[in-house]
Amino acid sequence: MSYTAAVEEMAFVLERVAGLAEAREAGAAGALDADDTRAILSEAGRFAEDVLAPLNRVGDAHHAELREDGVVAAPGWRKAYAAWVEAGWSSLTGEEEWGGHALPMALQVAATDIWNQANAAFALNPILTVGAVEALQAHASDALKAIYLPKLVSGAWTGTMNLTEPQAGSDLAGIRTRAEPEGDHYRLFGQKIFISYGDHDLTDNIVHLVLARLPDAPAGTRGISLFLVPKYLVEADGSLGARNDVACVGVERKLGLHASPTCTMAFGAKGEGAIGYLVGVPHAGLRAMFTMMNNARVQVGMQGAAVAERATQQALAYAAERRQGHAGEVRDAPIILHPDVRRMLLTMKALTQAARAICYACAVAIDRGRPGMADAAFWKARADLLTPIAKAFATEVGIEVANLGIQVHGGMGYVEETGAAQHLRDARVFAIYEGTNGIQAIDLVRRKITLQDGAVLAAYLDELREVAAAARGTNAIRLTDVAARLDAAVGAVDAAAARIRHMLAEGHTERVLAAATPFLRAFAVTAGAAYLCKAAVQDEAASAEPRAALARLFSGELLSPMPIMLDAALEGGEEVLAAPLS
Amino acid sequence: MSYTAAVEEMAFVLERVAGLAEAREAGAAGALDADDTRAILSEAGRFAEDVLAPLNRVGDAHHAELREDGVVAAPGWRKAYAAWVEAGWSSLTGEEEWGGHALPMALQVAATDIWNQANAAFALNPILTVGAVEALQAHASDALKAIYLPKLVSGAWTGTMNLTEPQAGSDLAGIRTRAEPEGDHYRLFGQKIFISYGDHDLTDNIVHLVLARLPDAPAGTRGISLFLVPKYLVEADGSLGARNDVACVGVERKLGLHASPTCTMAFGAKGEGAIGYLVGVPHAGLRAMFTMMNNARVQVGMQGAAVAERATQQALAYAAERRQGHAGEVRDAPIILHPDVRRMLLTMKALTQAARAICYACAVAIDRGRPGMADAAFWKARADLLTPIAKAFATEVGIEVANLGIQVHGGMGYVEETGAAQHLRDARVFAIYEGTNGIQAIDLVRRKITLQDGAVLAAYLDELREVAAAARGTNAIRLTDVAARLDAAVGAVDAAAARIRHMLAEGHTERVLAAATPFLRAFAVTAGAAYLCKAAVQDEAASAEPRAALARLFSGELLSPMPIMLDAALEGGEEVLAAPLS
Incomplete structure (x- = not known):
């Protein structure tokens, strides 16, 4: 380990x-x-x-x-x-x-x-x-x-995000926690669930950001305000004062991430109400929270790719040590020499590196999109486009790679002391929290590929095409089919996006939503292949250790079937809606 | 639940x-x-x-x-x-x-x-x-x-299979447990690991089948004999006698299947040796054990499909109850109405039913292949062909479907009390035990598709083509593209198998092994699609509730990309062998 x-x-x-x-x-x-x-x-x-x-x-x-x-x-x-x-x-x-x-x-x-x-x-x-x-x-x-x-x-204190309530998960319109004004502050009453690090003893104070409703709030998402609720009140001199009326009343027993307490938080359970301070303007809390959520999403994507990296390292180390059977001419061979084990390990590496590159690229776009930067609007839109892909794809990769890591370990992978299984258990939640991956896919097809009538997407796809062109430009034979597959996939994503925008314009929203997840997957695999290809191109230029093998593997088995899959998914939307389910 | x-x-x-x-x-x-x-x-x-x-x-x-x-x-x-x-x-x-x-x-x-x-x-x-x-x-x-x-x-007593030793897992050639002759019986010394239900208190005796070596045994797999070792010795009148020198000395802490004890078994730890009786002839134990293993493999495949069924039922029930957001015109809709949730549920159903049909078909072939049946040799070979597919594909389905089941539950899926996570934890081992899925894939490409120079495979593929023809024969428009995709996939599997046999004949074994897992997957998805199609055809004939939707969905997103994936995998074998791994 x-x-x-x-x-x-x-x-x-x-x-x-x-x-x-x-x-x-x-x-x-x-x-x-x-x-x-x-x-x-x-x-x-x-x-x-x-x-x-x-x-x-x-x-x-x-x-x-x-x-x-x-x-x-x-x-x-x-x-x-x-x-x-x-x-x-x-x-x-x-x-x-x-x-x-x-x-x-x-x-x-x-x-x-x-x-x-x-x-x-x-x-x-x-x-x-x-x-x-x-x-x-x-x-x-x-x-x-x-x-x-x-x-x-x-880091003397830590922060939390208090959004979810039992009846309000993916749809925050149902939030009921209420905030009653009292002088310069408010008193909050309500219960929040699934609050990561809602309580702990790592620091002497915790700062909760809480979504709640003011008394005059309109219904729905436009009536939600954001409050800062400290665990301990802070005196004027900065010292800690009284304990606020907010407490963790339960911790979930979870599949993984055991050391991260997932808390049920009670606000105002003592009857006093938790003292809180309005952040931003009334009723605009959801937008303020989304400032935070969006950047948190790329970080959660990063969690997925990171656990994938750890699982890959661990599987590689195990496969280099564990000996079993003979591979080719080698007797009592380390299993890393067995072709089927190699293919699992290479798949793990390729997926991990593709997911990492997408997350990093998303973060760079966030930086370039900050107010005052050159072409800030362009890069802000780029970050908006890549965020759901980074979050959903990289967290899927976390699960897939951790799952393969267990398989590489054979029977030892199922035994907890090895640690391989923990990666799968830990990674599993990344696909759920900070907006489930289904929510990310919906965000992508409804709000992101339609940005500026598709111009944001078009600019990004052009960049991916340039990667393919650069690969051809190296004249390296080993990148020829990588470039061809990339071009084909970019074309397919482009066509699918156009079709989706058309379907949305025609009012076939539900059919689009039925194909949202496969579209995200196809888009992400295309982007991931492009980044692997870009890395390989730079290797060629530098005559360095070639990353071409990963680009080839990824573009072969994972990328090349995407256009057909995407077509079928878009065709199948009607079916998904109509098929009997019981 | x-x-x-x-x-x-x-x-x-x-x-x-x-x-x-x-x-x-x-x-x-x-x-x-x-x-x-x-x-x-x-x-x-x-x-x-x-x-x-x-x-x-x-x-x-x-x-x-x-x-x-x-x-x-x-x-x-x-x-x-x-x-x-x-x-x-x-x-x-x-x-x-x-x-x-x-x-x-x-x-x-x-x-x-x-x-x-x-x-x-x-x-x-x-x-x-x-x-x-x-x-x-x-x-x-x-x-x-x-x-x-x-x-x-x-069922008064239960049986176990004692194969694995720390140094002998997928490769049983390394087995060291030894059996020393003593009159009409033997005394066994050695340690076995990963023995499911190696000990328990459900019955008053347990019958261990144990692989071990006789003193004069040749090295390797041709020197392994099979022994029956009871937990309690049995007297001539059938009553239980002394406790045998075999004991469970450890139980693994596992990811799942917690109630199934996975035991480390010590034979002869007291120094007496565990009294055992030879089953079959000396040195032919591995073949005798494989009688048992082969039928156990289809049953393990069944475990995968069965847990998938349970996970699907649970996700369906949750999705019918949990309300969140609006779906189309429905406000506060049960999430089963959300297109992305529907697609997860339908995918779960389709995968589960495809995997189940493959396992059942394999079992029927086993029955028809018993000595004395008409065309027993034909059906025995069919069972041999389908066994690795049933085991590997259905256990993959168990993992995939359980994983989707968690996702349908959102945050609740990550909380253990819901039970959704248990299905993933339980199912995870099915892909590992009774021969890892990698071993199954190797068995398929090396030994099964080559049976009778490919005639066994050819007969099966012809049967799948007949399913496509029957679908066309219904004249149901909704089965038209199902049939076309099925034909294309069968053709691709056929061509890939021919190529594999050629590569094996040319000595490119390692390249074939590198593509074994994708080949198995493509073959299994093709077979699964055929069974879903066959079910849909019978619905058409009976004008019953149509199963066409599942066949359409499965043949679209899952089946139609298979030919391209398979091509890429076969092309990529060289890469897998040569790519740098560290």
Whole structure:
């Protein structure tokens, strides 16, 4: 179960494949130069290897536990979190005014990759805190910012997202938690479920961002406001005051991510109401929360690719050691020599690298889309387009790769002590939280490929075609069919998107929704193949170790069937709606 | 978590799709008429619903536990097993001489389907016992038969398969357990791992079938003999005597199937040696064990399809109840109305039914291939061909469908109390045990599609083509493209198989092995599509509720991309072998 952060590979993908180098030229990388990227990721890698990775199994075995006075972290976790904060890892992206380093989101996502490779249950907490920081930076009053942002940016306190209620999951219109005005603050009453890190003892305060309704709120999603509710109230001098009327009243027993407490949070259960402060303007809470959600989505996608990376490393190590049977001429061969095992391992690598590149590219687009950047609107739209793909595809990859990792281990994969099964159990939730993958697919077909009448999509597909052209431009025979398959797939995605826009215009929304998931898959596999191809093209140019094999494998079995699959899926929409189900 | 055995559907598939009706005409269904099938499955269904299904979560939560004097079953399990034996469910297929009903394997497999739908951890035990009965019936001496078979057939005792050792998993050539002759018996010394139900307190004796080496045994797989080692020795009058020197010394903590103890078995740990009796002739143990393994493989495939059925039922029930958002015009709609949820549910149904039909068809072929049947050699070869497909594809389906089932549940799917996650955890091992799915794929490409120079495969593919022709013959427009896709896929499998045989003849074995898994998948999806099509054809003929929708969906998204995928996989073999892996 040894783990090594593959820093060179990550830095290469970030700079050269996902486009951080170009973003830097456009001024969208802050003060980060290419050497910084490598240096920071190396440091992060060491911390992850030394401190976080050894706690991964510990957290799985011990769980976070709800006791009388709150949730207690697994053994060793308090110390690890303190060390992580001490080393400054919480402050990468926060604004300088609040003590942050204002580094690009792309770097944050690469760091998220590393934390999650080492310990996904640990790494979820910072993702939520970074999201809370972003939401508060964008929407909170100066007074709230001054009190809460320094503590959140430093990691002294952590942030949570309180959205879901029993009757309001994917559809937040049903939210019932209410906020009653009282002077400069509000008192909140209600219950939230599935709140990750809703309570813990890693820090001495927790800052909840909570969706709730004001008394005069209109029904539906346009009547939801965002509130900041601290676990402990904060005095004017910044010291902690009374315990607020908010508490964790239950922790779910989950398939995985055992060390990440999934809390049922009661607001106002004592009758006082939880004191909260309005963030942004009344009734506009959902939009403010989506600032946070969107960036959290690419980070959740990253979780999927990261656990895939860890599972791949573990399977590779096992396959290099475990001996069984003979392979070709080799007797008592390490199973890594068996063709069927090789194919599983190569598939794991290809899927992981494709998913990672998509997540990194999405993060780079987020950076380039910030207000004030050149072509900010173009890049903001690009980020919007890639977010559902990054989230849904990379989390599917997390599951698929972890599943293959178990298979590589044979019988040992089914035994918990090996750790291979934990990756599948942990990764399984990524496809569900932060908007289920079905929600992502719907977002893609309804809102993203239709952006600017399809121009946003068209620009992206042109970029993928350029990758194919560049592959042909190398004159490398091994990239010839990669380029051809990529062109064919891009064409198919393009045609399918046009057909979808037409169907939407004609009012056949339900038929489109029935094909949303296969469309997302086909699009993502196409994008992933393009990034693998782009990496291989750069290898050719540098005469370096060729990444062509992964591009070839991925474009063969995974990409080349996509056009036909996509056609069938679009044809089949009617069927999905009409077929008897009982 | 309610569960209902879908008896009508199972009986229909067994009789009309998998061919039990035809087998009956050929005399291969024993005394079983079609009404019997339905009646027996109904009875089994009731037992499964009332007794086994309620214990499924209990077993998951409590595990089977190793105590000082052996393994103790989960609460309620002893009583359930006793009731199951009392009702006669253990004796379906055993020979009449030993108290069995000599009913067809096809019925046994359908019963296995039901037991596993209700409670997969419970159902594994009888699969092993049925296997032991088959091995002893075929290979044991009359004396051994007379002592052990009545008890095993009745279920009073259970059987186990002791193959794996730490260094000998997929490759049994490395087996080291040794058997020293002593008069009419042997004393065994060694350790076996991963022994399902190696110990338990459900019965007062356990009959281990153990692979071991005689002192004069040649190295490799031709030096392995099969022994019967009882937990308690049996006196001449049939009463239980002394405890044998065999014991469970450890139970694995596994991802799933918690109530099924996976034991490390020590033979001869006390120094006496475990007393065992030779089954069959010396050094021919592996072949004798394969008698048992082969039929166990179709049953394990059945486990996959059965858990898929249970997961589908549970997801359907949840989706019919859980309300969220609006679907078309319906506000606060049950999520079963959402197109993306429908597509998951329909995919689950289609995969499950395809996998079930393949397993049933394999079982029917086993029945028709028994010595003395008409065209026994033809059907035996058919069973040999279908066994790896049934095992590998249906177990993959178990994982895929259980995974989708979690997704349908959204956040609730990740919470253990819902039970959706258990199905994935339970199903995961089916792809590993009884020969990993990689081993199945290798078996298919190396030994099965080459049987009789490909004639066995050709006959089967002709049958699939006849299904396509029958679909066209209905003149139903909705089956037109199903038939066309089926023809195309059969053609692709045919061509790929020819290419594989050619590559093998040319000595490119490793390249073939690199494409074995995709070939198996393509073949299985083609066969599954054919069975769904066959079911739909019969609906057309009967003007009954059309199963066409599932056939259309399956043949569209799943089947139609297969020819291209298969081509790419065969092209990619070289790549898999050569690609750098580290």
